[in-house]
Each structure stands twice: as C-alpha cells, then as structure tokens.
Amino acid sequence: xxxxxxxxxxxxxxxxxxxxxxxxxxxxxxxxxxxxxxxxxxxxxxxxxxxxxxxxxxxxxxxxxxxxxxxxxxxxxxxxxxxxxxxxxxxxxxxxxxxxxxxxxxxxxxxxxxxx
Amino acid sequence: xxxxxxxxxxxxxxxxxxxxxxxxxxxxxxxxxxxxxxxxxxxxxxxxxxxxxxxxxxxxxxxxxxxxxxxxxxxxxxxxxxxxxxxxxxxxxxxxxxxxxxxxxxxx
Numbered sequence: 479x480x481x482x483x484x485x486x487x488x489x490x491x492x493x494x495x496x497x498x499x500x501x502x503x504x505x506x507x508x509x510x511x512x513x514x515x516x517x518x519x520x521x522x523x524x525x526x527x528x529x530x531x532x533x534x535x536x537x538x539x540x541x542x543x544x545x546x547x548x549x550x551x552x553x554x555x556x557x558x559x560x561x562x563x564x565x566x567x568x569x570x571x572x573x574x575x576x577x578x579x580x581x582x583x584x585x586x587x588x589x590x591x592x593x594x
Numbered sequence: 595x596x597x598x599x600x601x602x603x604x605x606x607x608x609x610x611x612x613x614x615x616x617x618x619x620x621x622x623x624x625x626x627x628x629x630x631x632x633x634x635x636x637x638x639x640x641x642x643x644x645x646x647x648x649x650x651x652x653x654x655x656x657x658x659x660x661x662x663x664x665x666x667x668x669x670x671x672x673x674x675x676x677x678x679x680x681x682x683x684x685x686x687x688x689x690x691x692x693x694x695x696x697x698x699x700x701x702x
Contacts, residue, residue: 585638
C-alpha cells in the first residue's frame with residue numbers, strides 16, 4: 479500500500495532533550511516536506527526536500543533540522559526542543575515539486591509532540 | 595508577504611444542510627487545491643482547480659477558482675456525518691500554502 483509513515487504518533491519529552499521524528503514513503507517520490515499544524519494557523523511548512531541531498535527552509539525552520547540521505551526517508555530533528563515546538567507535525571511527499579499540484583501531496587498520519 | 599484568509603473558522607450544522615466555505619488572498623495563484631483532514635489523520639486532496647473561473651464537482655463537493663485568481667470557494671451539498679473534519683484551501687503560486695482551516699461539525 480502506498481503510504482507515508484511517521485513515527486512515533488505521540489511523543490512527550492522535556493525541554494532540551496534531542497529527538498527525531500522519522501518519515502518514510504514507499505512511492506519513490508522525489509519531493510518531501512514537513513509541516514506543523516497549530517490551531518488557527520493551519521499547516522506551516524518547516525523544511526522541504528526536492529531530492530536526495532537537497533533540502534531547503536520553509537516558513538518556520540527555526541529550531542529544526544532535516545536530512546535527506548536517501549529518497550525514501552526524511553527525518554525531522556529537534557536538537558534542543560522547547561515548549562513552543564509543542565505541535566502536531568505532518569510529513570508529506572509528492573512525485574516532484576513541479577507536478578505536485580497534479581500529483582497531490584500525500585500526508586502521513588501525524589506526530590503529536592508535547593515538550594514540557 | 596501574502597495573506598490568505600479562510601472562513602468561516604468553524605461550522606456546526608444539521609445533517610442534510612449545505613455548507614459553504616471560502617478562501618481569499620492578497621496574491622494571485624495559479625492553482626487552488628482543497629484538502630480535508632479527518633480526525634486523527636493527515637490531510638487528503640479533495641479537489642484541484644487549475645484555471646481562473648473553473649468550476650469543478652466531485653460528488654457532493656463543488657469548488658470554484660475565482661476569476662481574479664485571488665479566491666476560491668468550496669461547497670458541500672446535503673452534508674452527512676462523515677463530512678466532519680477540517681477543510682483547508684491550499685493555493686499554489688511559487689509554493690503551496692495552506693489556509694488556517696474550517697472545522698466542520700455535523701449534527702445528525
């Protein structure tokens with residue numbers, strides 16, 4: 479089954495403790511992206527990647543890192559999480575950036591992160 | 595920067611009623627997408643609009659791409675309980691942006 483898989487679904491951590499949220503897609507998509515969803519703000523893009531070893535900042539990249547060493551995986555890293563990073567995070571992928579409005583973004587089921 | 599306004603923020607309607615929501619922007623876009631997010635899941639694409647003035651239907655859903663290319667609306671006719679969720683407009687200019695979402699609740 480074609481899908482985007484995020485892990486974990488839920489994570490509670492403390493300020494400053496490094497964490498990684500994994501994202502994997504099995505559709506051979508070139509484009510991958512991370513969003514955070516906060517009430518009243520919709521989905522805001524954190525980082526995106528147009529292909530292996532190519533990553534770019536989105537609208538809210540501060541406090542986050544990503545890597546794209548292989549096509550299928552796009553982990554989100556929080557080196558020193560803070561309470562304002564408490565949010566619902568979504569990973570998404572598409573065939574490629576230029577055609578992503580034709581081949582839609584496929585989203586994972588989300589990771590709810592709480593930083594205390 | 596570009597401003598994207600989606601309204602209403604939330605709706606609580608009776609089953610069988612029609613629903614209307616819209617997005618307006620200060621910027622011109624080439625494509626308007628509408629996504630739905632079911633509770634506990636990621637958003638899924640409902641409808642894509644590629645031309646100004648385009649009116650597209652998908653079952654009980656109808657969406658239009660405004661003539662000015664700065665707005666779009668989504669209508670749902672004869673709502674049913676499984677329509678509950680958050681609906682996002684997502685216009686595409688040089689990148690995809692998402693509206694703040696419309697939360698839809700349906701009373702059966």
